[in-house]
């Protein structure tokens with residue numbers, strides 16, 4: 001047991017030695033000295049502010065203070081700096097933060113950005129156009145956009161992950177973690193639970209495609225028919241579609257016939273001697289038939305029961321069948337392999353640059369590190385300790401709010417007497433974002449020092 005403890009101690013020591021915290025922000029007192037407000041959108045009055053607050057519900061009012069966006073329909077931008085620029089060559093890059101969409105976000109960004117030292121001169125006006133390295137976090141707008149963005153900049157272009165990663169949409173604090181690894185894989189965690197992972201090669205389009213359609217091949221004459229055919233057949237027969245290459249031509253000796261007539265099969269002797277129809281053997285010349293008046297009587301014909309139709313050879317599998325022809329791809333001359341897709345050089349800034357229709361998101365507990373363990377520990381020490389208290393307070397406020405509403409409704413109904421037109425009531429007060437507790441907290445926040453805002 002003693003030995004085990006020693007071994008464990010050594011392991012921990014190793015982990016601690018290699019772990020490096022590159023940036024940490026808990027938004028405690030003095031945060032405003034570490035963050036700069038961008039002048040982005042200020043000139044036309046569409047820039048909002050960040051207010052230092054724990055919000056309407058929290059587990060610990062001091063520890064849960066973060067920065068909250070406000071007012072509605074504004075742009076928000078501020079940033080801070082790493083002590084020294086970080087290049088993740090052969091190391092991991094982990095960025096983590098928490099977001100609480102207290103306002104019940106219906107449209108707005110909630111993501112963080114990491115920016116390179118080369119954006120330094122532009123940081124004063126840091127905004128949507130400023131070149132960044134990594135963009136990560138939730139983005140919500142209506143029911144169609146409810147995702148967690150992972151955007152990596154490669155070769156000057158932004159590349160969005162091709163997978164749809166869910167975002168949390170409730171009004172509680174959630175921790176978002178992105179991990180980039182030197183083996184060109186990534187992982188996304190929400191509340192320390194892995195929600196996505198994959199290869200940077202497969203899940204992003206950073207590199208040009210490895211192969212392309214042969215640009216020298218020529219378009220078959222029946223191309224338009226084939227396209228139509230394909231549109232009609234793709235549902236139940238995707239391989240009927242030889243659409244992969246709009247220009248290539250099929251080699252002449254390519255055999256696409258799956259079945260052929262059996263060359264061994266011979267027409268039986270006498271097959272053609274059996275007539276299709278015969279004279280009806282049961283027919284009799286009617287008794288009142290007059291050859292003079294009616295012409296010479298001819299017995300009617302009927303189908304011959306012996307007749308077997310036109311002879312067709314048996315169909316057999318074609319031994320020369322090569323399948324439906326698909327033009328081969330050729331190597332893309334533009335393709336260049338890169339075994340360091342994960343690499344981001346000289347990360348120097350951390351920032352938020354957002355537009356929110358409905359403001360009120362509180363950001364907190366940002367960490368940039370090279371160790372997932374460190375990030376987990378940090379999240380457990382912060383969010384992990386206050387999340388239950390926050391939920392409890394949230395639930396209580398919601399419950400009280402509901403009781404209040406129900407009481408008011410009963411009251412209103414009583415006042416109105418027979419009048420059951422309560423539409424007005426529903427539209428004005430049905431929305432739980434205009435709660436009393438917020439007003440009190442905001443008043444409180446406004447009473448505090450000027451530096452509570454950026």
Ligand SMILES: *[C@@H]1O[C@H](CO)[C@@H](O)[C@H](O)[C@H]1NC(C)=O
Nearest residue numbers: 181182183184185186198199
């Ligand atoms: C990449 O590295 C991570 C961390 O070392 C490891 O957990 C993961 O299995 C690796 N993935 C691949 C595909 O090698």
